[in-house]
Amino acid sequence: MFEKVLIAEDHESTNISVQKTLGDLAITQYDYVYYCDDALLRISKSVLAQQPYQLLITDISFEEDHREQKLKNGIELIMKVKAVDPTIKVIVFSAEDRPNIIEGLFKDQGIDAYVRKARHDAKELKLAIETISKGKKHLANQLRQGVKEKNLHEFTTLDITILTLLSQGVLQKDIPLYLQKNNIKPSGLSTIEKRLSHMKEMLEFSKNEQLIVFCKDLGII
Amino acid sequence: MFEKVLIAEDHESTNISVQKTLGDLAITQYDYVYYCDDALLRISKSVLAQQPYQLLITDISFEEDHREQKLKNGIELIMKVKAVDPTIKVIVFSAEDRPNIIEGLFKDQGIDAYVRKARHDAKELKLAIETISKGKKHLANQLRQGVKEKNLHEFTTLDITILTLLSQGVLQKDIPLYLQKNNIKPSGLSTIEKRLSHMKEMLEFSKNEQLIVFCKDLGII
DNA sequence: TTATAAATTACGGGAAACCGTAAAACGGAG
DNA sequence: CTCCGTTTTACGGTTTCCCGTAATTTATAA
Numbered sequence: 001m002f003e004k005v006l007i008a009e010d011h012e013s014t015n016i017s018v019q020k021t022l023g024d025l026a027i028t029q030y031d032y033v034y035y036c037d038d039a040l041l042r043i044s045k046s047v048l049a050q051q052p053y054q055l056l057i058t059d060i061s062f063e064e065d066h067r068e069q070k071l072k073n074g075i076e077l078i079m080k081v082k083a084v085d086p087t088i089k090v091i092v093f094s095a096e097d098r099p100n101i102i103e104g105l106f107k108d109q110g111i112d113a114y115v116r117k118a119r120h121d122a123k124e125l126k127l128a129i130e131t132i133s134k135g136k137k138h139l140a141n142q143l144r145q146g147v148k149e150k151n152l153h154e155f156t157t158l159d160i161t162i163l164t165l166l167s168q169g170v171l172q173k174d175i176p177l178y179l180q181k182n183n184i185k186p187s188g189l190s191t192i193e194k195r196l197s198h199m200k201e202m203l204e205f206s207k208n209e210q211l212i213v214f215c216k217d218l219g220i221i
Numbered sequence: 222m223f224e225k226v227l228i229a230e231d232h233e234s235t236n237i238s239v240q241k242t243l244g245d246l247a248i249t250q251y252d253y254v255y256y257c258d259d260a261l262l263r264i265s266k267s268v269l270a271q272q273p274y275q276l277l278i279t280d281i282s283f284e285e286d287h288r289e290q291k292l293k294n295g296i297e298l299i300m301k302v303k304a305v306d307p308t309i310k311v312i313v314f315s316a317e318d319r320p321n322i323i324e325g326l327f328k329d330q331g332i333d334a335y336v337r338k339a340r341h342d343a344k345e346l347k348l349a350i351e352t353i354s355k356g357k358k359h360l361a362n363q364l365r366q367g368v369k370e371k372n373l374h375e376f377t378t379l380d381i382t383i384l385t386l387l388s389q390g391v392l393q394k395d396i397p398l399y400l401q402k403n404n405i406k407p408s409g410l411s412t413i414e415k416r417l418s419h420m421k422e423m424l425e426f427s428k429n430e431q432l433i434v435f436c437k438d439l440g441i442i
Numbered sequence: 443t444t445a446t447a448a449a450t451t452a453c454g455g456g457a458a459a460c461c462g463t464a465a466a467a468c469g470g471a472g
Numbered sequence: 473c474t475c476c477g478t479t480t481t482a483c484g485g486t487t488t489c490c491c492g493t494a495a496t497t498t499a500t501a502a
Contacts, residue, residue, distance in 0.1 A: 012343040016241060017234035034340055063339060095316070118284060119255055122233040167434045169427040172459065188481045193460065206390040208459095209433050213388045216437050393489065409451040414490065429489095 001025065001133045002089075004051065007032035008039035008058040008077060009093070014117070018057055018093065021125050036062055036071035040080050047085050055129070056081060060094040060105075078109045089132050091115060093125060098219040106137075113138035155220055158184065159199060162192055164221050167212055172196075222246065222354045223310075225272065228253035229260035229279040229298060230314070235338070239278055239314065242346050257283055257292035261301050268306050276350070277302060281315040281322075299330045310353050312336060314346060319440045327358075334359035376441055379407060380416055385442050388433055393417075 005027055009015040015032050022030050031053075033039045039058065046052045060074040071077050078090055092105055095117040105111045113128040115121060115138075131138040161184065165175050172192060179187035196208065205211055215221045226248055230236040236253050243251050252274075254260050260279065267273050281295040292298050299311055313326055316338040326332045334349040336342060336359075352359040382405065386396050393413065400408035417429065426432050436442045 010340050011338050012341050013238035013242075013338060013346070014234055016343055017238040020237060020241070021234075065340060117232050117234065119231050119286060120233050122237055125234070166428065166430045169431040171428070173457095186480060190481050190483090191479085194480090197460070207387065207392070208430055209387045210390040212430050212433050213437060213442075216434060221434075394487095407450060411451050411453090412449085415450090417489095418491070 002027055002055045002129065003029055004046070004053050005030040005055045005057065006039060006042055006053045008034075008036060008056065008074070010034050010059060010062045014059070014093075017122060018125065021122055021129075025126060025129060035067065035069055036074065036077040037069050039077055040071060040084070043081050043088070044084050052085055053088060055089045055091065055132070057091045057093055057125075057129075060092060060096055060101075075105070075109060078105075078111065082110065091125070091128055091132065091138075093117065093121070096219075098217075101219050155199075155215070156195075158186060159195055160215075160220060162195060163212060163215055166208060167221060223248055223276045223350065224250055225267070225274050226251040226276045226278065227260060227263060227274045229255075229257060229277065229295070231255050231280060231283045235280070235314075238343060239346065242343055242350075246347060246350060256288065256290055257295065257298040258290050260298055261292060261305070264302050264309070265305050273306055274309060276310045276312065276353070278312045278314055278346075278350075281313060281317055281326075296326070296330060299326075299332065303331065312346070312349055312353065312359075314338065314342070317440075319438075322440055376420075376436075377416075379405065380420060381436075381441060383413055383416060384433060384436055387429060388442055 005022055007015060007018050007022075007030060009018060009032070012034070015034065019030065019032055031042060033042060036058075039056070043053055043056070056078075058074045058077060062069075062071075062073055064072075071080065074092060074094070078092075081088060081090070090109070090111045091113040092111050093115045096102060097116060102114050102116075105114060112132045115125045115128050118124075128138040161179070162175060165178055166172070170178060173189060175192050176187045176189050196211075199211055200206065200208075203211070203214065205214070212221070226243055228236060228239050228243075228251065230239060230253070233255070236255065240251065240253055252263060254263065257279075260277070264274055264277070277299075279295045279298060283290075283292075283294055285293070292301065295313060295315070299313075302309060302311070311330070311332045312334040313332050314336045317323060318337060323335050323337075326335060333353045336346045336349050339345075349359040382400070383396060386399055387393070391399060394410060396413050397408045397410050417432070420432055421427065421429075424432070424435065426435070433442070
């Protein structure tokens, strides 16, 4: 079992609860912080002191407040932490439920477990800690089903750019200009029209408005 | 101070944390549930047994799962509870940060306090409980500023209907048909065009797509 | 009831978006 | 370099949307 753990979670109530979970697992040597910057600082120090944390439990979204922070969210934190100590295990404990985002955490950030804040999250977190301490990965239950369904359409960077511009009020006919200014290669109006109608066809939508809300819900834009 | 309290919160971790807060306030007689239906049941029973709960601490959004529930969220719960026992005090403890929604809780549901899940939420919850036990209302700090800014445009039910239909893929020119079928009075195409352009003018938007994402973020649709 | 104001709807010209087709540019393989 | 296939762009007709004006209906008060 882990001997030295760090909790990074801005919500005080959740932070308290995670502390209690560690207590239930008889892990006494842990620290907790409310800001990503503090988390990175503690981990850096622990590595230098040759007493590294073995596990980081962190949230993804951290709210901004009066204290100016370098690291804006858990993803940035994980990347910096992994650079300092690639051996540290990471559990993300978050309310995020959009499959693409969670998938990205495993794929891009190389996290060891994802526990979603939900009905049995305390028990699930406990289980995740136990599983990882044995050297395994832990994928949250509700994710397994989520991952397989979608994939109706793979959004390219161009697609996302187009949708973002539309949602910012740029006229379709003016999008080519924006793309050229930013040196994005396919920039013809026809291409944009084609992409949009293709996306709608794949997802069986009829209007851009539908596409926008769909991507909003999925966290694509 | 309150002597008998009920916690309704589906997230186990948050539920645990609220329990701990009550413990810190030396409130020993409390119960906790993970479903709205259970909460209403307990409160109804306590009233019949002439030992009513004095305070309900509840979340707003409850996730659906295998257990079929009558009450889908905290708002429905509060309404039912108030019908059974109008004297009970209510604290909403939620991550909701959209001012219109929070405002509605005070105005329509007559809640006594709103504590947002955030950095110092445990301390804030503690304070709210203390304040209310003295017979006062408690408005979360971060709300006060939020309430005054917006109000750039007051969305009518018609507005919301139009935006909802658009986001579902209904063509603008077909909206009059939908409105007539549901006996919604202004149903002319011109009126719809006018509402849309008026909304966009007020909010300084140029496209429907912008309007949609804006309303999504505000929780209007 | 009638006069007046407000809201709703009808209409029409112009802009933007949609959609199919064809032309042009690009990218290997031989 | 040429050929071939793919991607990108250009173009034109049609639909939908936008927006101003005018007509109509509804509401309100004298």
